[in-house]
Amino acid sequence: MMKCYLATDREGHFVTAEAAMSATDQIWSCASCDCRLVLHGGIPADPAWFEHDQRSVAEHVLMNCAHLDPQVKADTRHNQLRRMVSGLDVPVRALSWYCTWCDNHYQGGKLCTQCGTGIYSIEEANWQANYNRAVL
Numbered sequence: 001m002m003k004c005y006l007a008t009d010r011e012g013h014f015v016t017a018e019a020a021m022s023a024t025d026q027i028w029s030c031a032s033c034d035c036r037l038v039l040h041g042g043i044p045a046d047p048a049w050f051e052h053d054q055r056s057v058a059e060h061v062l063m064n065c066a067h068l069d070p071q072v073k074a075d076t077r078h079n080q081l082r083r084m085v086s087g088l089d090v091p092v093r094a095l096s097w098y099c100t101w102c103d104n105h106y107q108g109g110k111l112c113t114q115c116g117t118g119i120y121s122i123e124e125a126n127w128q129a130n131y132n133r134a135v136l
Contacts, residue, residue, distance in 0.1 A: 003049040004030060004067045007037050017048040033057070033065035096124030 005017045007028040020028060020039050028037040028050060035057040042048035054062060062068060063076065098105050099112040101120035105127075110118035 001052045001054065001062065001065070002067045002069050003051065004032075004037070005047070005049055006031055007039075007050050017042070017050055020050075021048050030065060030067065032067060033061050035061060035065065094123040094125070097121045098124050098127035 007015055007017070007020065008031050009015050009023070009026055009028065014031065015023070015028070017039060020026065021041060028039060029035065030037055030050075030052060033052075036053040037050040038053050040049050040051055052062065052065070052067065063073070094110075096105070096107055097110055097112070097118070099115060099121045101117075102112060102114040104112055104114045105124065106113045110121050112118060112121055
């Protein structure tokens with residue numbers, strides 16, 4: 001999670017991390033995901049900031065927060081896509097065809113050697129399955 005510098009208080013008012021340093025006994029929430037925040041005091045080189053209390057919120061809530069590191073979101077989307085793609089069947093290119101128009105069996109691209117079109121052609125494997133079903 002990236003540092004955030006703006007939070008909401010119990011009353012729903014926006015408060016900067018610098019202004020929050022003077023408040024005591026206050027509960028801070030993220031303006032994006034409403035997660036509880038922890039205030040960290042700053043140093044001159046690094047001003048005060050809020051950190052998400054990641055143990056108090058579900059992961060799917062943090063994944064939708066505007067303060068989530070963009071690289072983490074990108075990695076998560078990439079992993080989801082990888083899982084989806086790995087579950088797909090690998091397409092097999094058909095090289096044997098049957099033209100239903102001119103009753104021609106042929107090999108290669110989907111272009112009948114007799115009628116010169118592929119619009120009436122089906123895969124040879126589909127023709128054989130239908131032919132075997134009709135014979136039985």
